[in-house]
Amino acid sequence: MSEQWLFTIAFFAWLVGAAAFVLGLHLMNSPASARKGNQLSASGMAVAIFTTLAYYALRGEGLSIEAWVIIIVGLVIGGGLGLVMAKRVKMTAMPQLVSLFNAVGGGAAALIAIFDYMHVAGTEKETLSTAVFVVLGVVIGCITFTGSIVASGKLQGLISGAPIKVPGGQMTTVALGLITAVGTIILILSAYGAPLEGIGTGVKLGILLAITIAGCVFGITMVLPIGGADMPVVISLLNSFTGTAAAMSGFVLNNPVLIIAGALVGASGGILTKLMADAMNRSIMNIMVGGFGGGDAAAGAGAAAGGGGSVREVGVDDAAIQMAYAQKVIVVPGYGLAVAQAQHAVRELAEILEARGVEVSYAIHPVAGRMPGHMNVLLAEANVPYPQLKEMEEINPEFSRADVALVVGANDVTNPAARSNPASPIYGMPILDVDQAKSVVVIKRSMGRGYAGIDNELYTDPKTGMLFADAKAGLESLAAAVKAL
Amino acid sequence: MSEQWLFTIAFFAWLVGAAAFVLGLHLMNSPASARKGNQLSASGMAVAIFTTLAYYALRGEGLSIEAWVIIIVGLVIGGGLGLVMAKRVKMTAMPQLVSLFNAVGGGAAALIAIFDYMHVAGTEKETLSTAVFVVLGVVIGCITFTGSIVASGKLQGLISGAPIKVPGGQMTTVALGLITAVGTIILILSAYGAPLEGIGTGVKLGILLAITIAGCVFGITMVLPIGGADMPVVISLLNSFTGTAAAMSGFVLNNPVLIIAGALVGASGGILTKLMADAMNRSIMNIMVGGFGGGDAAAGAGAAAGGGGSVREVGVDDAAIQMAYAQKVIVVPGYGLAVAQAQHAVRELAEILEARGVEVSYAIHPVAGRMPGHMNVLLAEANVPYPQLKEMEEINPEFSRADVALVVGANDVTNPAARSNPASPIYGMPILDVDQAKSVVVIKRSMGRGYAGIDNELYTDPKTGMLFADAKAGLESLAAAVKAL
Amino acid sequence: MDTQLLNSLALFVLAILVGFEVISKVPATLHTPLMSGANSIHGIVIVGAIIIAAEASDPLGYVLAFVATVFGAANVVGGYVVTDRMLQMFKKKPVAAKADAPKEA
Amino acid sequence: MDTQLLNSLALFVLAILVGFEVISKVPATLHTPLMSGANSIHGIVIVGAIIIAAEASDPLGYVLAFVATVFGAANVVGGYVVTDRMLQMFKKKPVAAKADAPKEA
Ligand SMILES: NC(=O)c1ccc[n+]([C@@H]2O[C@H](COP(=O)([O-])OP(=O)(O)OC[C@H]3O[C@@H](n4cnc5c(N)ncnc54)[C@H](OP(=O)(O)O)[C@@H]3O)[C@@H](O)[C@H]2O)c1
Numbered sequence A, B: 001m002s003e004q005w006l007f008t009i010a011f012f013a014w015l016v017g018a019a020a021f022v023l024g025l026h027l028m029n030s031p032a033s034a035r036k037g038n039q040l041s042a043s044g045m046a047v048a049i050f051t052t053l054a055y056y057a058l059r060g061e062g063l064s065i066e067a068w069v070i071i072i073v074g075l076v077i078g079g080g081l082g083l084v085m086a087k088r089v090k091m092t093a094m095p096q097l098v099s100l101f102n103a104v105g106g107g108a109a110a111l112i113a114i115f116d117y118m119h120v121a122g123t124e125k126e127t128l129s130t131a132v133f134v135v136l137g138v139v140i141g142c143i144t145f146t147g148s149i150v151a152s153g154k155l156q157g158l159i160s161g162a163p164i165k166v167p168g169g170q171m172t173t174v175a176l177g178l179i180t181a182v183g184t185i186i187l188i189l190s191a192y193g194a195p196l197e198g199i200g201t202g203v204k205l206g207i208l209l210a211i212t213i214a215g216c217v218f219g220i221t222m223v224l225p226i227g228g229a230d231m232p233v234v235i236s237l238l239n240s241f242t243g244t245a246a247a248m249s250g251f252v253l254n255n256p257v258l259i260i261a262g263a264l265v266g267a268s269g270g271i272l273t274k275l276m277a278d279a280m281n282r283s284i285m286n287i288m289v290g291g292f293g294g295g296d297a298a299a300g301a302g303a304a305a306g307g308g309g310s311v312r313e314v315g316v317d318d319a320a321i322q323m324a325y326a327q328k329v330i331v332v333p334g335y336g337l338a339v340a341q342a343q344h345a346v347r348e349l350a351e352i353l354e355a356r357g358v359e360v361s362y363a364i365h366p367v368a369g370r371m372p373g374h375m376n377v378l379l380a381e382a383n384v385p386y387p388q389l390k391e392m393e394e395i396n397p398e399f400s401r402a403d404v405a406l407v408v409g410a411n412d413v414t415n416p417a418a419r420s421n422p423a424s425p426i427y428g429m430p431i432l433d434v435d436q437a438k439s440v441v442v443i444k445r446s447m448g449r450g451y452a453g454i455d456n457e458l459y460t461d462p463k464t465g466m467l468f469a470d471a472k473a474g475l476e477s478l479a480a481a482v483k484a485l
Numbered sequence C, D: 001m002d003t004q005l006l007n008s009l010a011l012f013v014l015a016i017l018v019g020f021e022v023i024s025k026v027p028a029t030l031h032t033p034l035m036s037g038a039n040s041i042h043g044i045v046i047v048g049a050i051i052i053a054a055e056a057s058d059p060l061g062y063v064l065a066f067v068a069t070v071f072g073a074a075n076v077v078g079g080y081v082v083t084d085r086m087l088q089m090f091k092k093k094p095v096a097a098k099a100d101a102p103k104e105a
């Protein structure tokens, strides 16, 4: 087979892979087809990988023994690590694992760009455009690499979730930016045929190393000042970066599937980041500037702040009676439920209530918890029947017919200030209309604030009873009390 | 400026044009931004045209005087014709005009392919792929050219809207298909370097002529058997064809903006065709096979068929009293309103009723009339206030609160058989819940059937009163009667 | 196939994917204007017509190029103008509405 | 710029447009799985890693290629598996539901 035909076949196969990515993402737009979409996307990846291997193996020179060893051992080790981690990870730790995968993806893109530059520097192939794409690939790849690791560490609790101020702050950013900019300009101007062509290869590689380091440092200083709870948005943004870095390495290597798939992720990741920020009623800029919410530490600090009006406490037995004789109870789970790992406890309580003929449903706010879909994942893990989970739009009109709304570790997503107080930082965010229920029981540990760090007038509403307890312990004692009735 | 730089700039400008088409279509997805989208798309077109002109004028040889004359005179005449027709056309004749524009677009694509083949045939440039794209461009372009003209003629009433059986029917289709297939194979095999390379250029051009004629004939025989009312869907399909033909000529001429814009229209037009067919609860196949509905002629023929149950007629004065003392009247416009050009009459009646304190709104079914959005266009032309136009989903729950539903020349879109009778050809199509209103007044000329050619049990419902009249005359006498009260 | 053709095919495939994705969940009332808008876009054949006009060198070529240019120009200009007129119909009439509102209030 | 680069840029632009269009009106509950799914796709860098492995010829090159391959493979395999696990969570459980239903009825 001629080289050109081999390339033609490979090209078509790469195109098929790229189309599979697009259709896969398309199917992932709706819950019913999402899994099939992910599988289609995975098949596209298999096609792309296999095609690349076959193409380079069958081409003129073929693959050297060393190349085979590197590729096979690399695939086995990397794939094995990925598989084990992905299989072992606890449901709630998934976002930080995704962030780690993101980090290695960005790292790989940076390494590819570096490798390529080392090979072309000083030769005819070192054109202006090569230099541009190499630098972009290295910078973006490095930022994602270290940034994603920091983000993952924050979510895992290895690094404090609170915003960490970087010494020097803006100065550091400016310095790093300068290094990158000057380095880039020199590399571009020293490309083959450009004004500074004479610069030695060693010097150029030194400059690339400096840029690499600057990118890595910048990734760290960019993510450190951002609060832990904003990490899902940051990860999504870095995800989009990695896609772009992959596209850059596609330009460097002149490979269509890298360009298409990279640009696809770059753009869709960007849109997704915007959607996620919108759901929290924040702008991406506002998030990246950092310092918001103060993470959970700040929330703890605000605990003593109490609210204005007077708070009515309710005993476990009183709350149990209220719910046991209700017709309709709506459970509102929030971040506190996730922290306390109380998903099983809440399902047990619901089952006991249902056995008594109470109608129980769950009100799922899109940004309850700390990642989109957090509550769905948690409650699904505890085998809560899917039809009982109601989206915000669906459940809101039902609150007025509910006898009891049981709020478990949720705060911001129930705060009426979002509707009524234009000065509030969450003003305009759609919330669950918990205050429409006939009565409200709130389980949380204290009068502590939530993610947005503001007071919640729901707690001083006369029809609200506060049940101060850890979510899991509180739910378990409620269940016991209902059983004893 | 070097040729390569000129090409680079032109390429970027073409790319900008293509992106403008995509974003323009994106904005056209929602009524609020649709006009801006169309303008963006038009700017993209201006960029693409100007770029092409500038590129060929500045390139090495430049443009000959003849070329300038052809282009400028052609642009002025073609653009002028298009402008005048587009400005003069009556609102209701827009679909047939769109179809005409579609025809000339397809024709242009076919001519381009023919021109190119004439120039490359017998030379080195006549490769396998050129032959394939030329034939595809010619065939698809010709089908659209004649097919769109027939579709336009049917809508305009120049050709009978009734399905016209083509003598020979399937035989003709098979014969045309054979000519095209054999011709294509010969042209491909006789390309430069292929087995039949020896065939003379004259013979090849003769074969291309035969293919051209076959395509043109096929366009006619394809559209003739389809009923006039299905034409909007057919036009949309042919629209998608023209896009594909334009992409083919892009391959022939090796121009990126032609390829991208053509493929874009090919795909989006295809999806749109499917959406339109879905809204009528039909499949594209079913429509293309033709013969459905029988157009309005068949509907007229069915007029005598009457329904089963007994029909209650209502006098103009009775109907006027019912409406004048109602709290809420919902007007249901349909195809008959459009035919009778009764949009101004209906608005006047509504205004008189509103002056008496009656709340009037219009229930707009997505496929009422004969083109999507038909009713919106008509009523907007008559200056009906936009907020009074209610989409089907919005208005359906309101029928039960309406005192009178006034059905004006609508039939199928009110037929309860779509909900209740699985044997009905329109079963499953969402309809307006007119039968939920407290009473119903239907203005139409007879017991004639609608587009689907079936009876409507709404007319024999005891609470329905039939007011047999032409829509315009009936509405005017109603208005007079209300005024006289 | 040569690399240029492969690249063109890749553009073709991607443009098809864009076309599929861009027409998503359109309200039925906009089907006719959208069809008309897409119709204007394939007026891009005018670019092809200009190219063949630049290449034409014999009378038959001139005629083909001229007819193609007239056709393409009619498609482009007519298409955009008629679409704009349609879309004007779908626009809310805020001016008229506002002029009425104060009187009613 | 040479034609190949221009073509690549066109692919890049079109792929960006596809990316914008494909993520439309996603329910918020699917944001995390979608992010994870997009994360797997940029595992396509594994293709780049294979290419540099094929070209590597010195120890430093081997090391870079090897690390890139390991990274890329972890991204791909881990990404798809973790996304699949997430999406499993979002699936209705028809079997369990059906098993319960008859008892209640
Ligand atoms: N879902 C996402 O994608 C996402 C991402 C980033 C940020 N956010 C933001 O996160 C917030 C989510 O709202 P939310 O209502 O779910 O949570 P929240 O407003 O953060 O409130 C959580 C509450 O749970 C309580 N809590 C903490 N640990 C607990 C435990 N062990 N047992 C019982 N209660 C406990 C805390 O009060 P005590 O200290 O008094 O117990 C706190 O007030 C929103 O502001 C949203 O914008 C969401």
Ligand SMILES: NC(=O)c1ccc[n+]([C@@H]2O[C@H](COP(=O)([O-])OP(=O)(O)OC[C@H]3O[C@@H](n4cnc5c(N)ncnc54)[C@H](OP(=O)(O)O)[C@@H]3O)[C@@H](O)[C@H]2O)c1
Residues within 6 Å of the ligand: B229, B230, B231, B232, B280, B299, B300, B303, B333, B334, B335, B336, B337, B339, B340, B366, B367, B368, B369, B370, B371, B372, B373, B374, B408, B409, B410, B411, B412, B413, B414, B443, B444, B445, B446, B447, B448, B449, B450, B451, B452, B469, B470, B471, B472
């Ligand atoms: N909108 C679209 O995109 C589109 C495209 C193609 C097909 N369609 C189909 O068209 C149908 C539309 O439903 P529709 O309810 O609007 O119309 P329809 O079912 O076709 O009924 C129209 C009725 O209007 C009456 N009529 C005709 N001329 C009249 C006049 N001058 N004055 C008063 N009445 C007159 C006719 O009855 P008389 O003869 O008794 O007067 C006829 O029954 C659907 O079946 C739809 O699927 C729609």
